[in-house]
Amino acid sequence: MSRLDFMAARLMRNDGRIARMSIPQGNLLADLDSRHVALIGNARSLAQASHGPAIDAADLVVRINRAPMPASASHGSRTDWLALATRLPDADRARLDPDRILWMSPKRKRLDWRTASGAGFYLHPQTDYEALRGRLSAPPTTGAMMIDLLLRGPLASLTLYGFDFFASLSLSGRRTAADVPHDFSAEGAWVDDLLHSDSRLTLVR
Template identity: 50%
Template sequence: MTDAQLARGTLHPSELHDLLRGKTIAIVGNARALSHGAFGQEIDAADIVIRINRAPCPAEISHGMRTDWLATSIPLQASVLNAHDPSLILWMTSKRKRLPKRFLKRGLGFYLNRKDDRSALAARMNSAPTTGAMLIDLIAKSPAAQIDLYGFDFFSSLSLSGRRTADDVPHDFDAEALFVNGLCADDERITLHSMK
């Protein structure tokens, strides 16, 4: 089945841009170091809060409580979806065989990231992009007014959602850091919040 067939009846890129237009966006990564901060109130103050994969939220003071959208590259258990109750799920990876059919049934509550966008980012980074990198790239191309990035330290503090080290995952975090820092330098809408 082609992407066009899979995406039929779900949110179109132009419709995604309409939802983001003029809005303040908080993108929340899963770096362990975020747990030691107090960004929760800032995160929840955004117009749209987007979390990633299982999106563990150990404390309101550090992570906030809201989840408006959930971007994922892995099938998610019902318990995770029920806990976050996102109005929109974004499937970021190009791996379509892993895409749960129940996501497609969400209609306009589902967005399928286009393979071409993922491929272009992989070529730009010369490595397989993470879910977070794909999400940042997607939102940066939108007409959002402000994009704040929390919980991104490019695996230096590891991830709250697992025990793997950088050597255990197929990503180049130095390349990701260069990509994200470059976006922040070039686009005044985008801020990467330090956790140091």
């Protein structure tokens, strides 16, 4: 698809045309086969820990949005996949240098050409977003969407770092829980249920 065609599809909210630029979800999940995956959230509390070496030791490191990384000792240094729900400034794109970008937001108007035309681009289906929204009774965070997506794949393990469900707020900004549309209590309870039902999942507190 040309850039002009992409811009027209985005303007007309033609999700089907934009989705042609995406790797199929089945192919994306197949890439997880037998891999140990680290999903890094943006909780401020992670900056006080020393999980960097464990994060970098994972087979696949997935980060979220602008993915602030105050120090390699706490956050590690690799970014293999980047899950986005916001536009990514050029400086952050260069800093993170992900192998693959996954566009998780249902707001396609935020999706830029550089992201959509990149190698390995993935567009998360609107139906998957709506299903998780219904389960949580609130718009899901990018982190929740990634947990839901990754656990569908044949991965060996999924370890969550930097997830405290906004108890320590976010390294990405100064917003409080009242300033965002998510239900962090519901997400925490949902993850707790997953921890009991799926032995592949670990939450590093």
